[in-house]
Amino acid sequence: MPESNTPAVRLADVRLDRGTRTVLRDIALEVPRGSVTAVLGPSGSGKSTLLAALTGELVPAAGTVEVLGQRVPQRKRELLELRKGIGVLLQGNGLLTDLTAAENVALPLRMHTRLPEPVIRRLVEMKLHAVGLRAAADLFPRELSGGMARRVALARALALDPPLMVYDEPLTGLDPIxxxxxMSLISRLNDTLGLTSIIVTHHVHETLPVADRAIVIANARIVFSGTPAELQSSTDPLVRQFLDGEPDGPIAFDAAPQERAA
Known part of the structure; x- marks a missing residue:
């Protein structure tokens, strides 16, 4: 088992390509265990590409990616084992429409464990209770509000008790309430369950209050890494343009693709 002081995630000199286009370059990042880290940046900046590298969906063109104390493997069997320790909340929820809330949450348990049905039912009840939706167990996704569906998806992501949670734009399509x-649920679960959380988002003001650390991605690189307070007080033009929502500045609204160096 990795030592507790080993970062939950470590990236060193990482370059991530999509075809002939370099999306991110020279990425160095450490995510401490037990922390909530916000990965911020404008749409199209490469936040989801970074997530794909953490889950092993995208192999880095250069550098190393370590998750939960080990280098992200490429062999399918080892990668599957690593992914069991990573809970991912998709921005589209990914709930199966012909299954109830309880059946959606039970799905990872039935696929990846040999637990008896009574135990699975009890675990599902516990996960739904953790997100405040035990009474919605028998509802189908079409019967849930947007916020409720997001919480069911969160319960499903927690089903296998992963030590690392990754949230991909968790506030997309949700009203302010x-x-x-x-966001309150993410913070509470991180503390009570002893998780490490990475929130990939462009919703700055909603995310920073629950974050311990923040990074900002723009122009294919990390342009800021520090505490939320340091981020708010930054005078860097790239950071200020993003935080203040300015249309003109060093971050191009329609940037030309960056070709990979020969």
């Missing part, structure tokens, strides 16, 4: 509920 539902957004507040989700």
């Amino acid at each position: 539902a957004s507040g509920v989700i």
Whole structure:
């Protein structure tokens, strides 16, 4: 087992390509265990590409990616084992429409464990209770509000008790009240379950209050890494343009693709 002081995530000199286009370069990042880290940046900046590298979906063109104390493997069997320790909340929820909330949450348990049904039912009840939706167990996704569906998806992501949670734009499509509920839930679960959380988002003001650390991605690189307070006080033009929502500045609204160096 990795030591507790080993970062939950470590990236060193990472370059990530999509075809002939370099999306991110020279990425160095450490995410301490037990922390909530916000990965911020404008749409199209490469936040989801970074997430793909953490889950092993995208192999880095250069550098190393370590998750939970080990280098992200490329062999399918080892990668599957690593992924069991990573809970991912997708921005589209990914709930199966013909399954109830309880059946959606039970799905990872039935696929990846040999637990008896009574135990699975009890675990599902516990996960739904953790997100405040035990009473919605028998509802189908079409019967849930946007915020409720997001919480069911969160319960499913927690089903296998992963030590690392990654949230991909968790506030997309939610109203301000539902957004507040989700962010409060993320913070509470991180503390009570001893998780490490990475929130990939462009919702700055909703995310920073629950974050311990923040990084900002722009122009294919990390342009800021520090505490939320340091971020708010930054005078860097790239950071200020993003935080203040300015249309003109060093971050191009429609940047030309960056070709990979020969």
